[in-house]
Amino acid sequence: MSGGTFAARTRGCMRERILEVLRRYWGYDSFLPLQEHAMACVMRGTESVVVLPTGGGKSLCYQAPAVTLPGMALVVSPLISLMKDQVDSLVECGVPAARLDSSLSAEEQGAVRSRVRARELKLLYVSPERLMTDGFLDLLRGAAPSFIAVDEAHCVSMWGHDFRPEYRQLGALKEALPGVCLHAYTATATQQVRDDIARQLRLTEARMLVGLFDRPNLAYKVERRANVLEQVRAALDRHRGDSGIVYCIRRADVDNLCQRLGELGYRVRPYHAGLDDATRKRNQEAFIREEVETIVATVAFGMGIDKSNVRYVIHAGMPKSPEHYQQESGRAGRDGLEAECTLFYSAGDFTTWSRLLSEMEPEAKAVAQAKLADMYNYCTGVTCRHQALVRYFGQELAAARGARAAEGCGACDVCLGDLDCLDESLETAQGVLLCVTELEQRFGADYTAQVLLGSRDQRVVDNGHTSLPSYGLLAAHTRRLVRDWLEQLVAQGYLCKTEDYHVLRLTEKAQQVLAGEETPRLLKPAAGASRAERTGKPKTSKTAKESWDGVDAGLFEALRALRRDLAADKGVPAYVVFGDAALRDMARLKPTTATAFLLVHGVGEKKRQQYGDVFLAAIRNYATTAAGGHR
Numbered sequence: 001m002s003g004g005t006f007a008a009r010t011r012g013c014m015r016e017r018i019l020e021v022l023r024r025y026w027g028y029d030s031f032l033p034l035q036e037h038a039m040a041c042v043m044r045g046t047e048s049v050v051v052l053p054t055g056g057g058k059s060l061c062y063q064a065p066a067v068t069l070p071g072m073a074l075v076v077s078p079l080i081s082l083m084k085d086q087v088d089s090l091v092e093c094g095v096p097a098a099r100l101d102s103s104l105s106a107e108e109q110g111a112v113r114s115r116v117r118a119r120e121l122k123l124l125y126v127s128p129e130r131l132m133t134d135g136f137l138d139l140l141r142g143a144a145p146s147f148i149a150v151d152e153a154h155c156v157s158m159w160g161h162d163f164r165p166e167y168r169q170l171g172a173l174k175e176a177l178p179g180v181c182l183h184a185y186t187a188t189a190t191q192q193v194r195d196d197i198a199r200q201l202r203l204t205e206a207r208m209l210v211g212l213f214d215r216p217n218l219a220y221k222v223e224r225r226a227n228v229l230e231q232v233r234a235a236l237d238r239h240r241g242d243s244g245i246v247y248c249i250r251r252a253d254v255d256n257l258c259q260r261l262g263e264l265g266y267r268v269r270p271y272h273a274g275l276d277d278a279t280r281k282r283n284q285e286a287f288i289r290e291e292v293e294t295i296v297a298t299v300a301f302g303m304g305i306d307k308s309n310v311r312y313v314i315h316a317g318m319p320k321s322p323e324h325y326q327q328e329s330g331r332a333g334r335d336g337l338e339a340e341c342t343l344f345y346s347a348g349d350f351t352t353w354s355r356l357l358s359e360m361e362p363e364a365k366a367v368a369q370a371k372l373a374d375m376y377n378y379c380t381g382v383t384c385r386h387q388a389l390v391r392y393f394g395q396e397l398a399a400a401r402g403a404r405a406a407e408g409c410g411a412c413d414v415c416l417g418d419l420d421c422l423d424e425s426l427e428t429a430q431g432v433l434l435c436v437t438e439l440e441q442r443f444g445a446d447y448t449a450q451v452l453l454g455s456r457d458q459r460v461v462d463n464g465h466t467s468l469p470s471y472g473l474l475a476a477h478t479r480r481l482v483r484d485w486l487e488q489l490v491a492q493g494y495l496c497k498t499e500d501y502h503v504l505r506l507t508e509k510a511q512q513v514l515a516g517e518e519t520p521r522l523l524k525p526a527a528g529a530s531r532a533e534r535t536g537k538p539k540t541s542k543t544a545k546e547s548w549d550g551v552d553a554g555l556f557e558a559l560r561a562l563r564r565d566l567a568a569d570k571g572v573p574a575y576v577v578f579g580d581a582a583l584r585d586m587a588r589l590k591p592t593t594a595t596a597f598l599l600v601h602g603v604g605e606k607k608r609q610q611y612g613d614v615f616l617a618a619i620r621n622y623a624t625t626a627a628g629g630h631r
């Protein structure tokens with residue numbers, strides 16, 4: 001007999017069983033971070049709240065155990081489109097799954113009920129309002145579910161950004177189905193919402209599993225908005241043929257931008273709450289089925305879209321909080337492959353949002369204003385975007401990346417040296433710091449900017465500050481720019497603001513700047529196009545290079561066209577057939593036999609049976625035509 005405790009052996013055995021399921025049904029051979037832990041909780045019957053960023057692989061945390069455990073698991077999900085997507089994907093992988101929601105006819109619902117009674121299903125998806133009805137609870141008691149997964153669990157919390165009153169009913173679930181273990185899944189990062197989820201669902205003993213929020217495969221870029229149409233076009237042109245989303249703040253902006261892009265030959269569709277249901281649905285489907293590449297939308301578009309191969313998310317306007325930005329940009333690259341998140345902002349966006357927020361209740365308004373200011377600081381900031389975002393959510397990039405963090409993230413405009421920095425950053429920063437010193441560290445950023453700009457404001461005159469050596473030092477620049485520089489110095493830790501009055505103070509690091517030993521990064525004023533555009537192609541991020549390694553791009557395109565046709569025939573989204581990662585692996589490995597096909601990332605038994613022949617034929621065909629072309 002081998003060594004090790006019994007517990008360790010059963011753990012090893014459970015791990016093997018799950019891995020076997022992952023290989024067989026999904027064609028994956030390893031876990032994403034925290035998945036193994038989260039699955040172990042489900043297998044062992046320890047309640048859990050799992051917090052992983054968008055694309056972190058939350059669905060598999062309950063789907064794989066559901067397949068492994070005897071009986072049927074129940075999944076609560078807030079949107080019909082989400083349920084449909086997941087059920088379609090599961091069925092494609094060969095997992096018996098179904099959903100019960102109001103979009104099904106009475107007959108279809110009856111059929112699903114019979115399948116539940118006949119114990120044919122491994123997973124049943126249901127909306128919260130349906131779940132809490134007497135009839136349904138009776139059906140469930142008969143079926144004795146193996147466990148219940150509550151997806152998008154932040155919908156239960158008023159503090160979340162997407163509260164749904166129906167989710168509140170789930171608080172009664174533990175009493176209604178005693179003894180059934182509950183697990184909650186969300187991408188919401190704030191502590192308050194996490195705690196609220198546990199409280200609302202009465203998960204007193206739950207394990208709290210919180211993943212890292214960094215998304216290394218996303219390349220972040222921020223640019224000041226100048227000519228938005230040209231800027232958006234430049235970003236779209238970097239991703240010809242790829243799927244992506246362009247977000248605008250207002251509906252009118254959506255319509256306008258969409259029309260102009262359409263006239264220029266881009267395949268785009270609009271999406272916002274002002275369009276009727278049928279149009280919205282049609283446009284969404286066209287995007288999901290890859291009949292069009294790009295959707296131009298307000299934030300109304302997104303939740304319920306699990307499309308895994310979104311290769312870019314462009315913000316034509318600034319979102320109102322880092323939470324919103326994390327969520328919206330997070331829709332890119334769910335498949336773990338490289339994707340680009342570009343944000344165009346202007347000071348006007350800040351004003352627009354401020355005005356919109358002004359009607360809120362005082363308390364909520366203060367929170368929203370602070371988040372808006374954080375968002376603006378992110379835009380004008382000059383620290384690594386990955387670092388800035390995870391820090392906002394209370395994490396450190398170094399924790400996620402270990403020693404490599406010091407090299408820079410390799411996937412943001414700051415770390416790739418793509419920022420347009422002022423040539424005279426040092427002199428300018430020294431001037432600003434001198435001004436703060438001359439003001440005896442007793443004034444805020446607005447006032448300091450006025451002095452630097454040489455303002456004739458009454459307060460400046462009365463204070464006698466017109467005679468300071470730094471008075472008017474930056475008079476050649478705009479107020480906005482000087483204000484931004486002040487914030488950039490704060491963000492890089494050369495200045496800090498006191499908590500109460502936001503008075504500017506020098507930090508220790510400031511001394512090094514004054515001594516000329518260290519140069520802060522100060523951004524140049526907007527000049528229309530970014531350096532990346534003026535100097536040609538932007539630098540490619542590290543993930544981009546790795547995931548295209550050895551991939552035959554021509555074959556990839558051919559397989560993508562095949563996927564689109566197959567998906568259209570079956571009436572399912574393209575990525576339900578195969579994800580981009582699977583297609584790239586095919587175009588890399590170029591398998592010629594069924595056995596080799598099974599080695600492709602994302603190919604399990606069922607998919608091989610269904611699609612092996614047709615994809616192998618396409619690969620063979622490509623090889624012969626390519627060879628023919630060389631003759």
Ligand code: ADP
Pocket residue numbers: 028029030031032035052053054055056057058059060306308334335336579
């Ligand atoms: P979330 O719900 O957390 O946003 P999803 O469950 O939609 O994330 O998963 C995101 C993507 O990651 C999907 O394309 C999924 O198939 C893929 N994925 C999940 N787990 C794994 C794994 N262990 N190996 C490879 N890919 C995975």
Ligand code: MG
Pocket residue numbers: 058059151
């Ligand atoms: Mg999900």
Ligand code: ZN
Pocket residue numbers: 383384385386387408409410411412413414415416
């Ligand atoms: Zn970076």
